[in-house]
Amino acid sequence: MKWFRRQEEPTTEVSEQREFERIRMILGVVCRQRGEDFNIFTDDVSVGGMRFVSQHPVYVNEEVTLFVVLSPESKPVSMHGHVVWLNTEGERQFVGGLQFNELSPEIEKRWAEFIQRNRSDSET
Numbered sequence: 001m002k003w004f005r006r007q008e009e010p011t012t013e014v015s016e017q018r019e020f021e022r023i024r025m026i027l028g029v030v031c032r033q034r035g036e037d038f039n040i041f042t043d044d045v046s047v048g049g050m051r052f053v054s055q056h057p058v059y060v061n062e063e064v065t066l067f068v069v070l071s072p073e074s075k076p077v078s079m080h081g082h083v084v085w086l087n088t089e090g091e092r093q094f095v096g097g098l099q100f101n102e103l104s105p106e107i108e109k110r111w112a113e114f115i116q117r118n119r120s121d122s123e124t
Contacts, residue, residue, distance in 0.1 A: 033083075
């Protein structure tokens with residue numbers, strides 16, 4: 001199976017149709033795909049997904065599990081999603097978009113609060 005399929009990033013028209021507002025946020029995340037764990041970094045996030053950068057190949061249209069630390073006092077939260085698009089930038093850098101699968105109400109609430117809290121911090 002081919003791990004990379006060049007796709008264009010969503011156009012402005014698609015961005016305007018998004019259900020959730022995207023917030024610029026750099027965040028280290030552990031990603032698990034095909035049983036392998038590797039690090040990715042977010043470029044922007046929303047309640048429904050994220051744009052990410054990885055130096056590890058990522059497979060389009062396949063499921064991923066993300067482990068995200070929402071506070072220093074808590075264990076990482078597990079969130080499931082799938083890679084919607086992926087492009088290469090340079091020799092071994094991959095930029096992609098990830099959409100969350102249905103999050104539990106508790107995880108979605110904690111993730112939304114985390115985004116809001118960090119958004120407020122970056123605006124001050």
